[in-house]
Amino acid sequence: MNYPQGTAAQQKLACCHVCHTIVDTQAHTHCSFCRNSVHLRRPGSIQKSLAYLFTSVVFYIPANAFPIMNTTTLGQVESHTIAEGVVTFWKAGDYPIALVIFVASIMIPVAKMIAISWLCWFSTGSRKANQRQLTRVYRVTELIGKWSMIDVFVVTLMVALVQMGSLMSISPGPAAITFAAVVVFTMLSAHALDTRNIWDKDQL
Amino acid sequence: MSILHANSVICQTCDQLLQLPEIQTDHRAFCPRCDSLLTSFSGDSLQQGIAFSIAALILLVSTYYFPILDLSVQGQSRTLSLIQSATSLLDRGDIVLGSLVMIFVVIAPTITLLAVITLFTGLELKIKHGAWYWLTRGFYFLKDWNMIEVYLVGLFVTLTKMNALAEIELGLAFWSLILFSFFFLAAIYSVDRHQIWLSVKKLAIQ
Numbered sequence: 001m002n003y004p005q006g007t008a009a010q011q012k013l014a015c016c017h018v019c020h021t022i023v024d025t026q027a028h029t030h031c032s033f034c035r036n037s038v039h040l041r042r043p044g045s046i047q048k049s050l051a052y053l054f055t056s057v058v059f060y061i062p063a064n065a066f067p068i069m070n071t072t073t074l075g076q077v078e079s080h081t082i083a084e085g086v087v088t089f090w091k092a093g094d095y096p097i098a099l100v101i102f103v104a105s106i107m108i109p110v111a112k113m114i115a116i117s118w119l120c121w122f123s124t125g126s127r128k129a130n131q132r133q134l135t136r137v138y139r140v141t142e143l144i145g146k147w148s149m150i151d152v153f154v155v156t157l158m159v160a161l162v163q164m165g166s167l168m169s170i171s172p173g174p175a176a177i178t179f180a181a182v183v184v185f186t187m188l189s190a191h192a193l194d195t196r197n198i199w200d201k202d203q204l
Numbered sequence: 205m206s207i208l209h210a211n212s213v214i215c216q217t218c219d220q221l222l223q224l225p226e227i228q229t230d231h232r233a234f235c236p237r238c239d240s241l242l243t244s245f246s247g248d249s250l251q252q253g254i255a256f257s258i259a260a261l262i263l264l265v266s267t268y269y270f271p272i273l274d275l276s277v278q279g280q281s282r283t284l285s286l287i288q289s290a291t292s293l294l295d296r297g298d299i300v301l302g303s304l305v306m307i308f309v310v311i312a313p314t315i316t317l318l319a320v321i322t323l324f325t326g327l328e329l330k331i332k333h334g335a336w337y338w339l340t341r342g343f344y345f346l347k348d349w350n351m352i353e354v355y356l357v358g359l360f361v362t363l364t365k366m367n368a369l370a371e372i373e374l375g376l377a378f379w380s381l382i383l384f385s386f387f388f389l390a391a392i393y394s395v396d397r398h399q400i401w402l403s404v405k406k407l408a409i410q
Contacts, residue, residue, distance in 0.1 A: 007218070007219040008221040009219055013214065015216065015219075018341055019401050020213070020214070020216075020397075020401050021405070022208060022213075094364070094365070096364075100357075101361070131238065132238065135217060146349075146351050146354055147354055149354050149358075150354055150358045152301075153305070153309075153351075153362075154358045154361050154365075156290065156293060156301070156305050157284075158365070158366075159292060159296070160289040160293070161284055161289075163282070163292070164277070164278075164280050167280075168277075172298060176298075177301045180304050195216075195217050195218070196217070199218035199219060199238060200219075
């Protein structure tokens with residue numbers, strides 16, 4: 001495989017992903033400092049990333065189909081899903097909260113899934129890519145990843161706070177754990193990607 | 205075929221083989237190809253890191269120990285601390301969810317902070333020990349899985365929601381959590397990754 005001029009891989013030099021020591025892969029297979037195996041490019045990074053991404057998409061379906069929180073008031077049980085929660089807040093006039101939940105629980109996960117698919121798509125084959133733009137997408141994806149957990153923590157706090165027996169009590173719905181799984185797996189998926197694959201392509 | 209120098213680096217983002225020039229204090233080096241940060245140099249960043257992380261540790265203790273808020277509705281009152289919010293899920297039988305919250309909000313920040321203090325102090329005092337390698341590796345692994353500042357925003361949302369339903373009194377842990385988030389992030393981002401590994405390679409005997 002031909003790597004671009006000036007890259008370390010062109011000279012068969014690799015960087016240990018842990019301690020950044022430069023290793024000549026023609027002479028060694030392991031890092032001289034930390035004994036980790038060293039590769040020119042992370043092997044199977046796209047496969048791993050897509051596998052995690054697929055898992056998170058699968059978890060995203062029950063996360064939106066099932067209720068995330070059940071409120072029991074005087075014997076009456078009221079359940080709502082993430083989307084229903086946003087609508088309820090909006091109708092009640094709590095626009096900031098509705099917006100926060102919408103962005104954190106609906107916009108960010110979907111945006112991440114699209115971004116990671118896009119990055120994987122351009123990491124393969126001989127497609128030309130706008131590398132700077134893609135790198136920026138990657139950075140943003142990694143940064144905003146954990147903020148989707150806001151809704152899970154809101155449910156956690158509500159459950160812990162409102163436990164007054166049959167007067168009013170709150171319990172988490174099945175969507176809570178599946179949504180947490182979505183966040184964890186999109187984070188793992190973004191982390192598994194190797195941006196160097198994008199920079200190996202011809203400049204757009 | 206270019207020769208490897210002592211100050212050769214490889215850009216993590218685009219794999220460009222580069223030679224780092226002498227970096228002056230408070231200067232940063234960027235990759236010419238992809239513009240990503242290679243390293244930054246600051247003379248006292250370790251000391252800053254130690255200062256921030258000790259402050260964060262004190263605030264961490266107060267955040268876990270004191271209650272976050274007092275809730276009163278219709279005569280019934282309830283006090284909630286941060287750890288209780290996670291253990292209440294475990295008590296209910298939601299083991300997986302409760303464990304995740306415990307890991308992201310309690311276990312990860314505590315271990316990260318302790319690792320950071322030990323590591324920074326050791327590097328600053330130039331002690332030779334093989335453990336620095338594992339601490340650094342563990343630290344960069346755990347760094348992404350700290351979600352205590354996300355918990356704080358979730359707390360804000362919950363408070364806004366509960367304010368309409370009940371009477372809320374903010375506890376000491378609430379304010380200490382806000383301060384903790386600032387100091388914790390400052391401690392984690394105070395030192396440059398490349399510089400840390402350079403120090404560790406000098407001091408960690410393998």
